[in-house]
Amino acid sequence: MRARIYKSDKRQFECKLEESGEVVKANALGNLLKKGETLVVGDWVQLEKIEETDEFQITSLEERESEIFRIIVREQRKKVTAANCDLLIILTSVSKPKYKRGFIDRFLARASQWGIRPIVVFNKMDEFKEEFDIKFEEERLKSLGAKCFEISALQPDYQPRYLERGYSELKEEISNRTSIFLGQSGVGKSATINTLSEGKYQLKTNTIARVGKGSHTTTWSEIIDLDGFCTIDSPGIRSFSLEDVDPEELLSLFPDLEEIASHCKFSNCEHLENSKGCVFWSKYTPDSPEGELVHSRLDSFQRIYEEVSALEFWQKKY
Ligand SMILES: Nc1nc2c(ncn2[C@@H]2O[C@H](COP(=O)(O)OP(=O)(O)OP(=O)(O)O)[C@@H](O)[C@H]2O)c(=O)[nH]1
Ligand SMILES: [Zn+2]
Structure with missing residues (x-):
């Protein structure tokens, strides 16, 4: 059976x-x-x-439709932690902790690597302050193929004011799907899951496995069944670090940039301001509306690239 x-x-x-x-x-x-x-x-x-x-x-x-995994670099092997996840929910906060575009880009890169569709949920909208340009972030995310939602996990009847989609659209989006919630500590992952489960489930806030705090050798993972939707809870999948990604493969996890980079004059272009024939700096100047978006992505990419290529195990190859 x-x-x-x-x-x-x-x-x-x-x-x-x-x-x-x-x-x-x-x-x-x-x-x-x-x-x-x-x-x-x-x-x-x-x-x-x-x-x-x-x-x-x-x-x-049965054959898997998608896999959540990391590469164990030293052993050159893929460690799979979960399978058949339909949706990657990137949760962020508009108040505290502060919204970090770089984190979102890291999770988007993972979504791309795992082949799972990402959406972005702006939580804590009850504490929203006008100085945060949610429309710009939404435009940027939309152009990257991620739908956006605005909610308050503490007020399920909060109605969206800036974006098209709110809590009820989010409920619909996750219904009958298996999702995974990612986001930095404190953005409200547990609170959101609790609210979405409408009382069926009560995760203690701050209980979802933390990553990057000392050794975490926990092997267990589970699917939490929440009547109409499921979420995967597993330690080790929430880390922002992309250190297991080969720097030479990183660009392929930024498909929007990869496309643009393919038009640079030299295939080994470093996409720096003084790189000869670099399309990022000739066609998409950072002060143009389109360039602003592209450069915000390039910025994320370059930060991660530097971070990853500085790691000893990747340097060994060269
Ligand atoms: N004002 C406001 N506070 C919220 C909202 N959602 C969550 N919080 C609060 O933010 C804090 C962190 O929420 P959690 O749900 O524990 O966050 P988390 O992302 O699960 O955090 P970790 O378990 O550390 O990963 C708690 O004090 C929540 O009550 C919201 O929509 N509005
Ligand atoms: Zn270039």
Whole structure:
């Protein structure tokens, strides 16, 4: 019977049966686990019931539509943490913590790498101050293919004032999908999930796994089922760092820039102000409306590029 893995902890799995919705514990056939972690939350699998023991066994794995992963650089291998995620929800705050375009661009790069559609949610709109140019950010994100929403997690009946979409549109967007919420600490991920679940779920604010605080060796990940939508909670997928991305592949995660860069005169163009024949500086001057957007992206790209190429393990190659 068909089922989806909802929780994985080393070699033990909890699976939700597609037909009955029942959640059962299951083991996996050895050959499915051979390479260490070939089964992850979100995977669709076939289960068989072992009559003698009444236990369930995972007998096969369906091909994945998308994977959330990181590259373990030293081992040259991909570590998958979740599968079949439909939507990457990038949450940001318009008050505290301060909106950081660079963070959004990092998450957008991940969305591009994982092949998952991103949307951006501006939260804490109840504390909105006019000096924040939400329309500019929206235009920028729209041109990158990300729909934007404005909400207040603390006031679900907040109506959008600046953007087309608000809370009810967000509810619709996530319905029947599996999403993952990303965003810096304190933007309101837990609060938003709680509100969207309409009381069914009560995550303590500040409980969603933190990243980058000391060692986090937690292996467990789960899908939280919230009646009509699901979210994947897993430590290790929220980091902003793109340090596992090969600097030479970074541009491919900025498809908008990659397109423009393909017109630069030299294929090894560094896209600096004095680079000869660089389209970014000849055609898209930073003070033109279109150039402002392009250069804000180039800026993010170059920051990450510098950061990543400074890492020892990437330098070894050269
Ligand atoms: N004013 C206002 N405060 C909010 C809103 N959403 C969340 N908060 C507050 O912001 C703080 C952080 O919210 P959390 O939901 O814990 O944020 P988080 O993103 O889950 O944080 P981490 O668990 O650290 O990643 C809490 O004190 C919330 O009450 C909002 O829409 N408006
Ligand atoms: Zn160039």
